[in-house]
Amino acid sequence: MALKSGVSFIRFKRLSHGIRLLSTHTRPEISQNGGKNADFPGVKAPYVTEMKFLNEHSYDPIPIYRVIDNNGEVIERTEEPRIDNETLLNMYKTMVQLNQMDKILYESQRQGRISFYMTNYGEEGIHVGSAAALLPQDMVFAQYRELGVLLYRGMTVTEIINQCYGNHEDPGKGRQMPVHYGSKQRNIATLSSPLATQMPQAVGAAYAFKRAPNNEHCVICYFGDGAASEGDAHAAFNFAATLQCPIILFCRNNGYAISTPTSEQYRGDGIAARGPALGLHTIRVDGTDALAVYRAVERAREIAIQNKPVLIEAMSYRVGHHSTSDDSSAYRPVEEIQKWTQEENPVQKLKLYIEGKGLWNSDTEKQFAKEARDIVLRTMQQAEKKKKPHWKEMLEDVYYDMPPHLQKQMNQMEKHLKKYKEHYPLDQFQSE
Amino acid sequence: MAGLGKKISILGNLVKYVNNGSKRLSSHFVYHPDNEAPVAGETSKMNMMQAINNAMDLTLKSDPTAVLFGEDVGFGGVFRCALGLQEKYGKDRVFNTPLCEQGIAGFGIGLATAGATAIAEIQFADYIFPAFDQLVNEAAKARYRSAGQFACGGLTVRAPCGAVGHGGLYHSQSPEAFFAHAAGLKVVVPRGPIAAKGLLLACIQEQDPCIFLEPKILYRSAAEEVPVDSYTLPLGKAQVLREGDAATLIAWGTQVHVLLEVAEMAEERLGVRCDVIDLMSILPWDVDTVCNSVKKTGRCLIAHEAPLTAGFGAELAATIQEECFLHLEAPVARAAGWDAPFPHVFEPFYLPDRWRCFDALQRLLAYDQQ
Numbered sequence: 001m002a003l004k005s006g007v008s009f010i011r012f013k014r015l016s017h018g019i020r021l022l023s024t025h026t027r028p029e030i031s032q033n034g035g036k037n038a039d040f041p042g043v044k045a046p047y048v049t050e051m052k053f054l055n056e057h058s059y060d061p062i063p064i065y066r067v068i069d070n071n072g073e074v075i076e077r078t079e080e081p082r083i084d085n086e087t088l089l090n091m092y093k094t095m096v097q098l099n100q101m102d103k104i105l106y107e108s109q110r111q112g113r114i115s116f117y118m119t120n121y122g123e124e125g126i127h128v129g130s131a132a133a134l135l136p137q138d139m140v141f142a143q144y145r146e147l148g149v150l151l152y153r154g155m156t157v158t159e160i161i162n163q164c165y166g167n168h169e170d171p172g173k174g175r176q177m178p179v180h181y182g183s184k185q186r187n188i189a190t191l192s193s194p195l196a197t198q199m200p201q202a203v204g205a206a207y208a209f210k211r212a213p214n215n216e217h218c219v220i221c222y223f224g225d226g227a228a229s230e231g232d233a234h235a236a237f238n239f240a241a242t243l244q245c246p247i248i249l250f251c252r253n254n255g256y257a258i259s260t261p262t263s264e265q266y267r268g269d270g271i272a273a274r275g276p277a278l279g280l281h282t283i284r285v286d287g288t289d290a291l292a293v294y295r296a297v298e299r300a301r302e303i304a305i306q307n308k309p310v311l312i313e314a315m316s317y318r319v320g321h322h323s324t325s326d327d328s329s330a331y332r333p334v335e336e337i338q339k340w341t342q343e344e345n346p347v348q349k350l351k352l353y354i355e356g357k358g359l360w361n362s363d364t365e366k367q368f369a370k371e372a373r374d375i376v377l378r379t380m381q382q383a384e385k386k387k388k389p390h391w392k393e394m395l396e397d398v399y400y401d402m403p404p405h406l407q408k409q410m411n412q413m414e415k416h417l418k419k420y421k422e423h424y425p426l427d428q429f430q431s432e
Numbered sequence: 433m434a435g436l437g438k439k440i441s442i443l444g445n446l447v448k449y450v451n452n453g454s455k456r457l458s459s460h461f462v463y464h465p466d467n468e469a470p471v472a473g474e475t476s477k478m479n480m481m482q483a484i485n486n487a488m489d490l491t492l493k494s495d496p497t498a499v500l501f502g503e504d505v506g507f508g509g510v511f512r513c514a515l516g517l518q519e520k521y522g523k524d525r526v527f528n529t530p531l532c533e534q535g536i537a538g539f540g541i542g543l544a545t546a547g548a549t550a551i552a553e554i555q556f557a558d559y560i561f562p563a564f565d566q567l568v569n570e571a572a573k574a575r576y577r578s579a580g581q582f583a584c585g586g587l588t589v590r591a592p593c594g595a596v597g598h599g600g601l602y603h604s605q606s607p608e609a610f611f612a613h614a615a616g617l618k619v620v621v622p623r624g625p626i627a628a629k630g631l632l633l634a635c636i637q638e639q640d641p642c643i644f645l646e647p648k649i650l651y652r653s654a655a656e657e658v659p660v661d662s663y664t665l666p667l668g669k670a671q672v673l674r675e676g677d678a679a680t681l682i683a684w685g686t687q688v689h690v691l692l693e694v695a696e697m698a699e700e701r702l703g704v705r706c707d708v709i710d711l712m713s714i715l716p717w718d719v720d721t722v723c724n725s726v727k728k729t730g731r732c733l734i735a736h737e738a739p740l741t742a743g744f745g746a747e748l749a750a751t752i753q754e755e756c757f758l759h760l761e762a763p764v765a766r767a768a769g770w771d772a773p774f775p776h777v778f779e780p781f782y783l784p785d786r787w788r789c790f791d792a793l794q795r796l797l798a799y800d801q802q
Contacts (some may be wrong), residue, residue: 158799173579190578204542235535397576400639
């Protein structure tokens with residue numbers, strides 16, 4: 001962040017990773033301490049005799065790093081990431097699969113077939129760009145709008161749909177609401193609804209990584225611009241910095257937290273401006289540009305595994321409603337949504353890029369979109385037929401071993417169900 | 433049991449330790465040391481702070497993933513429980529965190545999620561509430577919501593709790609009942625050095641997240657011959673410390689010593705003997721030991737420092753009523769802190785001290801004659 005002095009400040013044409021260096025004018029002109037820093041333990045800074053309060057206008061906004069334009073053209077050749085064709089196709093296909101899944105599962109909620117859903121429209125570039133730049137061993141802590149990351153890491157359509165239906169093949173045994181995925185095998189910590197709680201947890205996991213001998217892995221923690229207002233976000237930023245953890249704190253700034261626009265969420269320069277203030281390596285990227293996200297995460301990973309935590313703020317727009325329980329037309333104009341669907345569409349941008357490379361065309365698009373749609377429909381039909389887990393799963397896993405009072409409660413319920421079985425939907429659940 | 437002379441000398445020591453020699457306030461209890469070691473082998477005289485330090489030392493020595501952290505833990509902690517551990521095990525294993533309880537709890541959950549053993553310290557139990565969300569919504573539910581894929585059983589949160597003579601509102605609280613309502617947590621309170629070491633090691637090794645509440649008034653005042661080697665005491669089990677047939681007295685933490693004295697008073701003044709039970713584990717708690725005792729005695733007094741309404745005594749009383757209805761000869765009695773914030777100068781009137789408990793016991797014993 002460059003401190004505005006009101007006169008002129010040095011601008012560097014090629015800003016490395018978007019972090020501006022402090023201008024020379026941040027140094028005070030009048031110092032009573034021989035130009036040396038004062039001796040307070042809390043901060044290293046010189047004295048000044050000119051009284052000056054700083055506010056959000058004291059700094060230039062942190063710029064937004066981008067690699068391709070709206071036509072999928074690389075803007076600065078040297079910034080083009082070296083991604084092999086297979087990975088590029090995988091990234092794009094994940095976006096398409098994600099879109100098909102969102103479309104069909106959203107509709108199925110409208111039809112009452114699942115109880116709840118949250119789409120990912122507008123944030124597909126963030127998902128595949130970041131996921132592709134990570135290694136499978138890097139651990140993911142997510143909020144809830146990161147399905148593309150999960151898909152890219154190999155979570156199957158079947159696992160995801162089983163979770164939404166809460167059937168007996170759901171890895172979470174039907175205990176959580178839809179979209180609360182998790183996969184031990186793929187190092188994706190199970191999601192929970194309370195916002196930002198995953199953030200200090202991710203920092204703790206990163207600290208455990210750091211202590212492992214010859215650590216080469218990092219943790220990535222996703223969160224929204226709204227969640228960043230929670231106290232846990234502040235805790236995470238500060239703990240990550242002071243305890244020097246190998247973590248990428250990844251903010252999806254999509255402009256809204258349910259109905260609350262960012263103007264009511266914060267008054268500073270977004271989330272990124274908090275990074276340098278807390279001692280984090282920080283960058284802001286165009287979240288609709290999967291390649292910019294890829295580049296930023298790729299580099300952030302290198303920095304993070306040296307135990308230097310990184311904050312990335314990816315700018316995007318939440319194209320869909322917050323969830324199936326929300327009608328976003330109640331608080332934002334339709335034209336705004338259209339602009340981000342048409343001009344700044346992350347899927348479109350990556351498609352144009354790979355088409356430009358000759359990797360994709362309208363035929364392959366049509367064929368793959370159909371495949372992606374078919375697999376979702378087929379899996380849903382299968383998932384719907386599967387029974388829900390045995391009701392006893394309701395009382396398992398509260399503790400590692402079931403304590404006596406829970407055993408007693410299970411017996412009570414068992415007796416009750418024997419007597420009143422016709423009043424419960426037992427036929428939808430597995431039996432002994 | 434100690435004679436009167438010995439009691440007075442212990443009381444003198446307590447006043448000295450607790451109030452730095454000032455005669456401002458005498459302690460509200462007499463410490464009753466454990467005379468039996470739970471395991472054979474060498475013992476060493478330790479106060480509760482040293483026993484806790486010893487348990488953490490043994491853990492750090494045997495478990496390379498174990499880390500100890502919290503506010504001011506690096507230099508040994510404000511109650512000296514981590515004394516010398518940073519020098520011994522290094523700054524990456526015993527370290528200060530920023531001053532942020534929700535961060536400490538969340539960070540600890542993350543460590544445990546990644547498979548490490550995390551011993552987090554909250555400086556006073558009064559300041560655990562900023563971490564309530566992390567402990568209740570996250571730690572307690574992690575195994576359940578992921579169907580066992582991710583758990584944070586490696587997490588133990590230690591926090592000094594209870595009255596200390598002059599702690600006022602925010603250095604005196606006993607928050608165990610708040611956590612007793614959170615399925616998935618284990619909540620434990622020791623009554624002295626031997627129990628503290630055995631229970632803390634059990635919490636650390638337990639596969640579930642544990643909250644270990646340490647009655648801070650015992651840190652220096654309580655001293656016992658503690659086994660030097662590692663040992664654990666079972667979680668979810670109460671201990672019967674004294675046996676009788678007139679009534680069952682149940683407490684945990686410092687209050688156990690109050691009830692032990694009340695039992696002595698009952699024997700000396702009323703000629704009756706009581707069962708005294710240290711519950712030790714608040715969640716899950718030992719229903720069998722408690723109910724077997726109450727079925728034998730027919731009368732029950734529960735005492736705790738925390739406020740009466742929805743205190744953990746209420747859970748005990750309801751269960752006892754349900755399990756022992758035909759055996760009860762009097763309503764279950766509760767002596768607890770009043771339903772007010774914990775006051776500064778009124779502490780002697782606020783606590784369920786030996787006289788309030790003795791009075792409650794007398795009424796319990798005389799219920800039929802009322």
